[in-house]
Amino acid sequence: MTVATKISEVRSAIKQWKADGLTVGLVPTMGYLHEGHGSLISTAVKQCDRVVVSVFVNPTQFAPNEDLEAYPRDFERDKALCEKLGADLVFHPEVSEMYTEDASTYVEILSDMPKQLCGKTRPIHFRGVCTVVSKLFNIVQPDKAFFGEKDAQQLAIIRKMVIDMSYGIEIVGCPIIREADGLAKSSRNTYLNAEERRAALCLSKAVKLGRELTAGGETSSEIILSQMKALIESEPLARIDYVEAVDGITMNPVEQVKSGDLIAMAVYIGKTRLIDNFTV
Numbered sequence: 366m367t368v369a370t371k372i373s374e375v376r377s378a379i380k381q382w383k384a385d386g387l388t389v390g391l392v393p394t395m396g397y398l399h400e401g402h403g404s405l406i407s408t409a410v411k412q413c414d415r416v417v418v419s420v421f422v423n424p425t426q427f428a429p430n431e432d433l434e435a436y437p438r439d440f441e442r443d444k445a446l447c448e449k450l451g452a453d454l455v456f457h458p459e460v461s462e463m464y465t466e467d468a469s470t471y472v473e474i475l476s477d478m479p480k481q482l483c484g485k486t487r488p489i490h491f492r493g494v495c496t497v498v499s500k501l502f503n504i505v506q507p508d509k510a511f512f513g514e515k516d517a518q519q520l521a522i523i524r525k526m527v528i529d530m531s532y533g534i535e536i537v538g539c540p541i542i543r544e545a546d547g548l549a550k551s552s553r554n555t556y557l558n559a560e561e562r563r564a565a566l567c568l569s570k571a572v573k574l575g576r577e578l579t580a581g582g583e584t585s586s587e588i589i590l591s592q593m594k595a596l597i598e599s600e601p602l603a604r605i606d607y608v609e610a611v612d613g614i615t616m617n618p619v620e621q622v623k624s625g626d627l628i629a630m631a632v633y634i635g636k637t638r639l640i641d642n643f644t645v
């Protein structure tokens with residue numbers, strides 16, 4: 366497995382692979398890898414001849430008040446996991462390699478899509494995500510790119526960006542990987558102390574409740590969301606950012622849920638903001 370820190374190194378590896386007629390998969394990450402990322406990498410290894418994993422904590426998707434500096438990092442461990450899972454190249458650039466000091470071009474979806482859900486409290490987040498993913502697409506020129514359903518709004522936005530910008534890349538969505546007790550795996554779970562870790566279970570419990578309600582035939586967003594919110598609010602350490610039902614493609618709110626719609630939440634446990642969701 367090669368570790369590349371420069372865009373030029375990635376380009377020359379890709380050029381050789383393409384010349385050899387090999388397909389290329391890309392798994393973009395911010396590192397501090399866990400089994401959620403691992404499942405994306407393993408899926409990519411199964412579906413593509415060569416797999417590139419990017420490990421880059423992207424500053425343009427963090428607002429000044431967010432956790433860019435505190436975001437956990439352990440590149441040695443990430444590298445070992447990528448190698449074990451069969452990745453061929455890990456791209457681990459410095460910020461200066463990805464953004465020149467006067468970088469001023471962004472990729473941004475101008476519909477309401479990035480303003481819904483997480484976009485309400487993170488207004489610049491998806492512009493940063495689209496910009497960096499776009500750059501990674503230009504650098505790696507993958508046949509397929511792999512994203513987790515854990516970040517369902519991000520996945521929907523990337524699918525839209527790929528259509529709008531004619532990227533010609535197949536986007537593969539991968540299911541949420543959870544801890545044994547239900548908590549969705551996240552690099553940010555490391556911020557939780559023991560009491561918060563226990564409290565964080567209210568997210569996956571709310572997902573389970575929502576699933577049961579919809580499986581039982583309930584279609585009223587108001588009824589589903591109010592019961593999910595009540596469950597979360599019964600946890601003293603939890604503070605709801607949002608719990609919403611939206612169309613699975615446009616991310617616009619829906620009053621009646623149907624198959625393919627998304628029920629998503631962001632909840633603060635202490636100072637840590639966690640997300641979870643399910644598709645109806």
Ligand code: AMP
Binds near residue numbers: 394
């Ligand atoms: P991140 O490093 O948090 O930016 O995540 C990189 C990719 O891994 C994104 O596509 C995430 O959706 C995906 N991912 C993160 N956590 C999970 C999880 N628990 N299950 C599945 N995919 C995940």
